[in-house]
Amino acid sequence: MSLEQAPWSHPGYGLVFAYVQQRAGLQLPTCIPAAEEGIARAMARTGLEDLRLYQSLLASDPSVFDALLNELTIGETYFFRTHEHFDFLRHQALPELRRMRGPEHAMRVWSAGCSSGEEPYSLAVLLMEEGYGHRMEVHATDISRAALAHAQQAHYSAWSLRSTGAERMRPFLRQEDKRYVLAPEVRQRVRFQYLNLALDTWPSPESGIGGMDIIFCRNVLIYFTRDTIAAVARRLYESLADGGFLITGPSDPSLSGFAPLEPLLTGWGVAWQRLAPGVRPAPAAPPSFASLPPLPPLPVAPAPVRFPTPPPLPVLPPPVLSPPTAPPPAPVPPRPPDRLEPARQAMERGDWQDAAQLARAQADGPESAEVAIRALANVNPEAAAAACAEAASRFPLAAGLRYLEAVLLLGLGRLAEAERAARQVVYLEPRLAVAHLTLGHVLRRRNDTAGAARAFRSAEELCAALPPDTAVPLSEGERAGSLARVAHDERLRLELMMTTPEER
Ligand SMILES: C[S@@+](CC[C@H](N)C(=O)[O-])C[C@H]1O[C@@H](n2cnc3c(N)ncnc32)[C@H](O)[C@@H]1O
CATH class of the missing domain: 1.25.40 (Serine Threonine Protein Phosphatase 5, Tetratricopeptide repeat)
Structure with a gap:
């Protein structure tokens, strides 16, 4: 879907998004209403009501542009996120680089799209653990000035420590009430700076980016258009020193074909390396199977609350018989056992x-x-x-x-987090009715009556578009007809609350 074809409720939203796309390389999200809501929220903060005026303010005020980007991207991050990547550095990349560069070499590391800093600080701690002392330069860049300010302040909540690997940060964190303050010995090892990956201002001596041994560019490419991905991949390649490694996020697009990087197959996915000219890739090592981060220990259950079983997998319809003249159908492979x-x-x-x-x-x-x-x-x-x-x-x-996360958080009364999770589901699967329904429940409990009514309306419309007897995806078998009625009643109740007695 192109920007022009997208079902914008007002052409001004399309113009605003086109500007963001041109400046930051963002691709059009699948859920246009969610993008519009993001733009509307960011615009409301400026006090403007005219989309064209807002667009010109975007061009002149960097903080306004920042605020909009924050609405359109998810700055989620935490310490030692995807610990397999850090294990790969420890066991494979660092020993290989040490062999290539010698023991005195100061490692040049870059966290591109560092958000609030948990990633580059984890990298610094890993290098400290590996005995690099001060022989490291950790660069960290992002397009969000708000995220960079947070990173430099280096105060975190327990939420940033939610991965199992994050325990490694504990020796460097001092607890103050509910905040964790990072020790200066880690903070001073990371250099933060503003950098828009979509522009060709890097690599260059002025940007300080170039000759990198290790680049982490994780969970950023996922937002970019294909053209931006191609250009960024090429520049990431040019930013690496020979023999240097690049790690991208588990759902980032493949860089294959965009830059002459060597893919290295690991147990958790692909890492990329810039080989020195004339160096042949080493034969692939058997993947070391990444261990799943252990779930928290299970306590002994006193009287468990029943949480519904996930709906069974859909049963495949019987195969349609071919007409007699058609070639014999290929044998149907046996269905793999459901593990x-x-x-x-x-x-x-x-x-x-x-x-x-x-x-x-x-x-x-x-x-x-x-x-x-x-x-x-x-x-x-x-x-x-x-x-x-x-x-x-x-x-x-x-x-x-x-979706499961949103439901759990709602049940725990952690409403801000539940809202974020529910919005992410809507972003990922705009046609998932239960996601809108859950968002409606969260917003109602957050006293956002208008937002809740809108969410229930979306759920109602999505359910009404299905045959009434269809089981709604992820709804534990609820039928579309009955969920449409639930959403309808919820919406009416809220709309009634918003009207004055005279209007009624
Ligand atoms: C999901 S966070 C990733 C944080 C970290 N790399 C991780 O994986 O935990 C995505 C970050 O990319 C940044 N970003 C988005 N577009 C960007 C651009 N054009 N240039 C630089 N950073 C960008 C956002 O501001 C956000 O902080």
């Missing part, structure tokens, strides 16, 4: 601990993580929410996991 069946059976028995353990043993994908988390939710909802956030960050495109 999660034992975990599902344990869920049905109410044996949550067994279910979580069985699913965890198979946890190499979002579906098995979901089963494990649902089981865990019955004994320890807080632990389940934490495990869900961790799994959702490993499978950021799995709408089911984000």
